[in-house]
Structure formats: structure tokens, C-alpha cells
């Protein structure tokens with residue numbers, strides 16, 4: 047489909063406005079060749095006449111009589127034709143043109159590099175043998191990405207944006223043989239605006255890289271990004287999955303830590319979602335649209351992120367309880383009392399057993415449900431007042447021990463048990479279950495008041511399966527129920543994970559609190575939100591990426607021939 051919206055991408059102001067208009071008035075009609083759909087024809091003609099979008103629209107009326115102005119607000123999967131991607135020849139020509147613009151050393155296709163960009167090893171389901179990218183491309187700037195996308199669009203080649211590669215649900219799989227955009231060369235910190243508490247970064251800057259940079263500058267050492275997630279993750283990946291981490295209880299997820307985004311659309315158009323003020327009611331919230339879109343709507347190339355001020359004084363506490371119920375009741379009371387906790391992490395007794403088992407930390411704990419808590423403030427006196435309150439709430443909820451670190455080093459040591467939890471679990475699985483034991487990391491979230499009963503139901507359900515599990519939860523009622531399985535238990539584990547997500551959804555929860563949907567949870571997303579909501583997402587997707595080039599087959603299906611049940 048060629049319309050004036052899709053050709054001649056230009057750069058500069060005004061493109062975000064055009065992107066909004068695209069969302070508002072126009073989205074590609076899926077089956078052009080079937081003529082007018084049922085009774086929509088007359089209405090379509092009428093709306094053309096009246097001019098739904100007045101004069102604006104008139105100049106974009108498709109000329110072929112076979113094309114329909116789509117009246118439906120949603121795009122169900124069955125109304126789509128399969129996507130048409132470029133041929134082998136197109137792919138070759140596409141690469142030649144890209145090389146001409148950004149240089150030979152920005153394109154790679156060695157076996158080692160292709161393998162490196164095929165799977166990160168964390169995803170429970172592996173990509174199929176043919177699901178490999180054909181080329182890896184290394185852009186360095188927004189302009190590079192814009193040029194690349196114009197050429198990719200011309201040849202209709204599937205493209206997967208790929209940053210830190212730490213996502214956990216097969217987000218970066220090349221389900222269609224095409225191009226991977228590795229953002230590692232887009233790693234410049236462009237501005238740090240100390241007085242505004244924000245930073246402008248290229249999309250491939252890592253969260254650790256940004257924090258390290260800040261910690262080394264004279265007037266910035268007390269600033270940091272509010273989100274932390276997998277080591278190695280980049281800001282653009284975090285934006286794209288709406289990542290959280292331990293800091294989210296206090297600072298919110300990426301959605302709360304992003305001010306504005308510069309991005310390249312499927313046809314190469316460069317847009318900016320907002321200016322740089324904290325406050326804005328200026329037009330559609332395209333920042334919010336791109337956050338969590340998992341590379342399916344645009345390639346994020348620059349981000350303005352908020353910087354948070356590290357507390358001048360911070361203490362840590364580890365509190366153990368006889369039951370998970372006591373833990374979650376304490377958590378609820380902390381929040382209701384208005385305590386400004388910087389982190390609250392819940393570890394169940396199995397997880398604590400694993401920590402005790404590990405020699406990665408020297409400290410030993412009882413095998414009981416435990417809260418790891420961080421609390422900060424202006425100075426020691428204030429923080430000690432808070433700690434008193436934390437202690438009294440914990441005692442009211444029957445805590446059996448309350449340990450509180452008085453120095454930064456002690457706090458670091460206490461919290462290291464939480465920080466290393468993943469590695470300790472892997473270590474435990476390897477030694478105690480089987481050398482080829484794998485861990486399936488789940489990611490449900492429920493309203494806090496439902497946390498204890500949901501956990502009880504999940505534990506009850508898991509008794510039906512001969513697989514060990516451990517639970518890690520964040521203070522925002524986000525549970526990682528981590529299950530060990532051996533390769534022969536894969537199907538069984540998949541069934542358990544599926545039931546687990548459905549049980550969470552039945553408890554008014556979500557199948558993904560912070561990791562996203564990727565290739566692994568598409569069916570669950572539909573269970574959670576319903577077919578019509580997904581069809582609305584599909585409508586948005588097709589409005590912005592009519593050829594379905596950007597990260598195909600992720601979040602929801604866009605190909606009616608896609609028979610995968612996930």
C-alpha cells in the first residue's frame with residue numbers, strides 16, 4: 047500500500063504530529079483485494095464525502111477503486127492477509143544499499159555473529175533452527191537508523207531491534223530471516239542536565255554505563271537511573287519492555303522514568319514524542335505508546351530519562367516471618383503508613399534455603415519467608431526513625447527476626463543475598479537437581495491485597511508437579527515464581543507456567559509484571575485482555591508499520607497463518 051504517509055520520509059519537526067494523525071484517521075486496510083466489505087462500502091463513501099478528517103484526509107484518499115477506507119476500530123487477525131516480505135534477492139540488494147550508506151564494517155554476517163544474535167539462552171522456548179537472523183547491522187546514530195529503515199521499508203525486510211539482549215521471553219528472536227539492529231554503537235551519553243535531573247542518551251547506553259558515568263562526575267555522583275534490571279540491558283531495551291527492577295517500588299518502572307523519546311518509524315520517519323519538560327499535556331502520549339511496545343512500533347534511538355537522587359543516607363533490613371501472609375501484611379502496612387521505602391523484596395522459604403545453600407554470600411539465614419528492605423533519607427537520625435517504624439510494623443505482624451545494617455558496607459552485604467539470587471538459584475539447580483536443570487522464570491503481578499492468597503493457590507497447584515520452585519517478589523506485588531525443570535520436563539513445566547498465569551489473571555493480575563510478552567506469552571496476553579483489545583493493538587501496529595517489518599510476530603499475532611499456540 048502506498049500512500050503519501052508512507053513515502054518520502056523526511057526529518058525534522060512535525061513528524062510526531064503526523065504520527066498522531068496516522069493513528070487517528072488512517073490505518074492500512076488489510077485485505078485490499080476483497081473489495082468493499084459487506085455494508086461498509088456505502089458508509090466509507092459517505093465518510094469520504096463528509097471528510098472524516100476534513101481536507102487533511104482528502105489528499106490522502108487511496109486512488110485505486112479496490113481500496114477501502116477502513117471503518118472498523120479494530121483489526122481482528124482473520125481479516126489480515128499474510129505479510130509479504132522481500133525475496134532473497136531483495137535482501138541482498140537491501141544489504142548492498144545499506145552498506146553504501148553506513149559502510150561495510152557496519153554490516154556482519156559471519157556465523158559467529160549470527161549465532162550470537164540468535165538466542166540469549168535465558169528463554170524457555172528455543173528459536174527453531176530456521177529462526178536465525180541473516181545480517182547484523184550496527185547503526186551509530188538516529189540518521190543511520192532512519193536511512194536503514196528507509197531501505198528496509200523499500201525492500202520489505204523484517205527487522206529486529208536488539209540492544210542488551212537480556213529480555214526473557216524470546217523478544218529478540220528472528221522469527222523471519224532478516225536483519226538484526228545491534229544498538230551497541232549508539233552508546234553516547236549526550237547531555238546530563240543536573241539542574242533538571244535528566245539525561246539525554248543514545249538508545250544503546252546501558253543503565254550501568256549511565257550510573258557509572260554519573261558516579262564519576264563531580265556534581266553528579268548522587269544521581270542515578272531509577273530502574274535497574276538485567277546486567278547489560280540498554281536504555282532502549284528497558285523502554286521497550288517497560289522494565290522495573292528493585293528500585294521500582296520507589297521510583298516506578300521505565301514508564302515513570304522516561305520524559306521523551308526520539309524514534310524511527312518503519313518507513314524511516316524520525317519522530318520525537320515530547321519536548322523536555324517534566325510536565326506536558328501536549329497531544330497524544332506517544333511516549334506512553336512506545337514504552338512497552340517491544341520494538342514492534344518503532345526503533346527507539348534517543349531517550350530523555352529522569353535521574354533520581356540517591357538518598358544521602360540509606361539503611362537495609364532483613365526481616366524473617368513465620369508465614370508469607372505475615373510478610374505481605376507487613377508490606378501492605380509499610381505502604382499504608384507512608385514509609386518511603388527504597389526497596390522491599392520478598393523471598394520465600396525455598397529461596398532462603400537456596401541462599402543458605404550458596405557460598406556466594408557469607409551470611410546465613412533461617413529458611414523462612416523473608417523481606418529485604420532498603421530505606422533512605424536525609425540523615426541517620428531520620429532513617430533510624432523510619433527503621434523503628436518498620437520494626438514495629440514487622441513485630442505487629444509476628445516477625446521472628448529483624449536484622450538491620452548500620453553501615454553502607456553492612457547493608458551491601460545484607461542485600462548481596464538478594465542481588466545474587468538468580469545466580470544462586472542456577473547454582474543450586476545445577477548441583478542439586480541435574481547438571482542440565484533449567485529455570486523457568488515467571489513474572490506475574492497481582493494487586494497487593496491478593497498477593498498472599500495468590501501465592502497460596504500457586505503453591506497448592508505446584509504440589510501436583512514433581513518440580514522444585516522458589517519465589518522472589520518485588521514490593522509492587524510482582525512475583526517471580528521460578529521453576530526448575532529438566533529437558534524432559536519441558537512440556538510439563540510449560541503447562542504449569544500456563545496454569546500459573548491463568549490463576550494470576552483470575553486474581554485480577556497480569557501474566558507479565560515487568561518482563562513483557564515477546565514470543566512466549568502472546569496467548570496469555572489475549573486471555574488477560576481479550577481478543578478485542580489485542581485487535582486494537584493490531585490496528586495501531588498496522589497503522590504505523592503496515593508492512594509488519596518491525597519485530598514480527600511479537601506481543602500478538604500479525605500473520606493469520608501463524609499456528610504457534612503461544
Ligand SMILES: Cc1cc2nc3c(=O)[nH]c(=O)nc-3n(C[C@H](O)[C@H](O)[C@H](O)COP(=O)(O)OP(=O)(O)OC[C@H]3O[C@@H](n4cnc5c(N)ncnc54)[C@H](O)[C@@H]3O)c2cc1C
Nearest residue numbers: 207209210211212213217276280283284286289290341346
Ligand atoms: C539476570 C537478569 C535479571 C533481570 N532482572 C530484571 C528485573 O529485575 N526487572 C526487569 O524488568 N527485567 C529484568 N530482566 C529482563 C531484562 O533485563 C529486561 O527485559 C530489559 O529491559 C531488556 O533490555 P535489553 O537492552 O537487554 O533488551 P533486549 O533484550 O535487547 O530487547 C528487549 C526488547 O526491546 C526491543 N528493543 C531493543 N532495542 C530497541 C530499540 N532501540 N528500539 C525499539 N525496540 C528495541 C527488542 O526488540 C525486544 O523486543 C532481567 C534479565 C536478566 C537476564
Ligand SMILES: *[C@@H]1O[C@H](CO)[C@@H](O)[C@H](O)[C@H]1NC(C)=O
Nearest residue numbers: 162163208209210211228230
Ligand atoms: C552487539 O554487538 C557487539 C559488538 O559485536 C557485541 O559485543 C554485543 O554482544 C552484541 N549485543 C548482543 C546483545 O549480543
Ligand SMILES: *[C@@H]1O[C@H](CO)[C@@H](O)[C@H](O)[C@H]1NC(C)=O
Nearest residue numbers: 288299301334335337338559
Ligand atoms: C509500565 O509499568 C508500570 C508499572 O508496572 C505500569 O503501571 C504502566 O502501566 C506500564 N506502562 C506502559 C506504558 O506499559
Ligand SMILES: *[C@@H]1O[C@H](CO)[C@@H](O)[C@H](O)[C@H]1NC(C)=O
Nearest residue numbers: 301302326327331333334337
Ligand atoms: C506519558 O507516558 C509516559 C510513559 O509511560 C509517562 O511517564 C507520562 O507520565 C505520560 N504522560 C505525559 C503527559 O507525558
Ligand SMILES: *[C@@H]1O[C@H](CO)[C@@H](O)[C@H](O)[C@H]1NC(C)=O
Nearest residue numbers: 399402403404410411412413
Ligand atoms: C544453612 O546451611 C548450613 C551449612 O552451610 C547448615 O549447617 C544449616 O543447617 C543451614 N541452615 C538452615 C536453617 O537450613
